[in-house]
Amino acid sequence: MTGTSQTPDTAVVVVNLGTPSAPTAAAVRRYLGEFLSDRRVVSLPPLLWQPLLRGVILPLRAPRVAPKYASVWLDGGSPLAVYTAGLARAMRDRMPGVRVLDAMRYGEPSLARLLQRLRDDGLRRVLVLPLYPQYSTTTTASVGDVLARADGPALRMVDDYHLAPEWVAAVAGSVRAHRAERDDGGHLLFSFHGLPQRVADAGDPYPQQCEASARAIAAALGLPDHAWSLSYQSRFGRERWLEPATDATLDALAARGIRTVDVIAPGFSVDCLETLEEVSMMLAERFAERGGTLRYIPCLNDSPAHADAMAAVARRALDAWA
């Protein structure tokens, strides 16, 4: 490791999924076209999938989803991009002597191009930290595909950090802070992004890691089993996805007479369309129609606690590499 006065020979690249460059149908179409063409995400044969994607799904979905993006758009851009860049900046202060950068798997700033640039700049080793706490073949492994195609500096990837003590403590701390400002009595719902059940059946460790994360966070908060639940959101397509679904779980909680639910989404490192629009707007409205109050707990985003935790995860991986 070099000191602060020298040019760093080590980089840490935090990588997120990617997001449209503007809240318009054209930009959403470009983004979804690239994302949903990755066979890690949709594994149907391209000869079958591409005509369906280009001819039906993108023309219908892009104009429907663009206004949703517009409803959460920030001054600096898409929340996913703004918070990911902010997190990398905050980690930079905590990792002197290391170049900390951010990239996206799909769209800009492109991970593949960033790795080329780091090679051209003569970096010796690059640690890639996908901002997915739980490993999935549909997300983390797809970042791994980009690394496998890259040449140049030595590359390593952090597979997951779903039980990293610093991360568990940071998420638990955010729940505690949220509840300290309000009355304490709500049920806590852990809502994770879903997956097709078929992907889990093929051995994807994601659901087990989601369960382990939720259990560890609940334990850190001292919550008894009846005070929390776990569910999966953001279903896409007609296949069966992981269950229970977040909307059905909220309906069941309302039917049991539970009036206040705090929802946290610890499968997302930063807030994005799926947390801000789907959970904190649409699902909160749905729960209110059933007589309850849904209080959304924001992701760790670019908070000091998140930057501390991710810098610790990166530092540990670099130390193990040395």
Ligand SMILES: C=CC1=C(C)c2cc3[nH]c(cc4nc(cc5[nH]c(cc1n2)c(C)c5CCC(=O)O)C(CCC(=O)O)=C4C)c(C)c3C=C
């Ligand atoms: C087959 C489809 C999808 C799989 C599998 C999937 C897995 C998966 N996704 C995330 C994280 C995010 N997904 C986001 C958006 C999003 N996801 C899908 C589809 C699948 N995701 C779509 C079509 C979209 C776009 C929005 C929409 O059209 O509904 C996002 C947010 C991006 C943003 O711009 O804000 C994130 C983050 C995980 C963690 C995951 C598997 C574990």
Ligand SMILES: [Fe+2]
């Ligand atoms: Fe997704």
Ligand SMILES: [Fe+2]
């Ligand atoms: Fe969605």
